Amino acid sequence: ELSINEETLYREREETAAMGSKLDSFRELDQLQRTSLNENIKALCQVADVFETTSQYETAIEAALGDKLSAAIVEDRGDIKQALQHIREQRVKRSGFISVHPETGPSSTGTFAQSASFGVIGEAIRFVTPKEGFQEVAESLLNDVILVDSLDTAFSLRMEYAAEGRRQTHFFVTLDGEVLEPSGIVFGGSGKEVLKIKRMIKELEQHIIVKKEKIRDAEKSVFANREDIVFLENEIISTDGKIFSQEKYRHAMEVKLTNLGEENERLRKKHEYISIEITDDQVS
Numbered sequence: 696e697l698s699i700n701e702e703t704l705y706r707e708r709e710e711t712a713a714m715g716s717k718l719d720s721f722r723e724l725d726q727l728q729r730t731s732l733n734e735n736i737k738a739l740c741q742v743a744d745v746f747e748t749t750s751q752y753e754t755a756i757e758a759a760l761g762d763k764l765s766a767a768i769v770e771d772r773g774d775i776k777q778a779l780q781h782i783r784e785q786r787v788k789r790s791g792f793i794s795v796h797p798e799t800g801p802s803s804t805g806t807f808a809q810s811a812s813f814g815v816i817g818e819a820i821r822f823v824t825p826k827e828g829f830q831e832v833a834e835s836l837l838n839d840v841i842l843v844d845s846l847d848t849a850f851s852l853r854m855e856y857a858a859e860g861r862r863q864t865h866f867f868v869t870l871d872g873e874v875l876e877p878s879g880i881v882f883g884g885s886g887k888e889v890l891k892i893k894r895m896i897k898e899l900e901q902h903i904i905v906k907k908e909k910i911r912d913a914e915k916s917v918f919a920n921r922e923d924i925v926f927l928e929n930e931i932i933s934t935d936g937k938i939f940s941q942e943k944y945r946h947a948m949e950v951k952l953t954n955l956g957e958e959n960e961r962l963r964k965k966h967e968y969i970s971i972e973i974t975d976d977q978v979s
Contacts, residue, residue, distance in 0.1 A: 766791030
């Protein structure tokens with residue numbers, strides 16, 4: 696049992712160490728992709744930090760947001776103005792900013808949903824889970840994004856708009872990350888996998904928590920096994936001592952029994968001798 700538990704402990708530690716190395720690598724990648732903001736800019740976080748989605752929709756959501764993922768989220772328009780003034784004065788690279796409570800109009804996806812055709816997956820906002828307190832940011836960035844199954848569906852929808860004399864106002868995004876913008880421009884290609892990296896970080900952190908709990912359980916089992924072994928070894932030593940004492944006692948009893956046997960034989964012979972003498976006395 697100790698051997699099995701030690702093997703389990705070793706395996707869990709090895710797997711946890713491997714996960715830890717992988718987690719460090721993903722954290723490094725995440726840090727490299729982050730836009731460095733001066734401490735004078737009071738940013739709450741970046742847009743990429745507030746979106747969670749499943750692996751199925753990561754590529755599409757990331758394609759829809761694009762460079763907006765690196766935009767900083769600030770408290771209000773005053774902070775935006777201050778941040779822009781700072782980057783102008785410092786001549787730093789172009790950066791994006793959005794208020795945590797952006798002033799946006801009603802969502803345009805509601806009217807689209809009523810006329811949704813085959814191949815439309817749905818409004819992008821339905822497939823993300825915004826971080827608490829950042830729902831308005833998510834709606835502002837994704838309220839005009841529609842997920843579709845393919846670029847052909849996106850083109851068909853654009854043609855429907857044209858046939859009806861309407862202007863395309865939505866961004867159509869495929870699960871492969873192709874984007875058909877209202878302007879007609881189509882973007883494609885691999886992204887930076889920002890959301891995937893963040894998801895992997897979160898999943899690895901959760902897995903490591905579970906693994907550490909398993910390690911603690913295995914350590915307790917190994918400790919208990921070793922305590923049992925020490926106890927049993929002491930029991931063996933104690934029992935060996937008792938056996939030795941009993942063997943000494945048995946040997947002493949055997950010697951005593953031998954002596955008693957010899958004494959008994961001596962007394963028997965003496966008894967016979969006395970009996971003969973008594974008999975002789977009676978005859979004479």
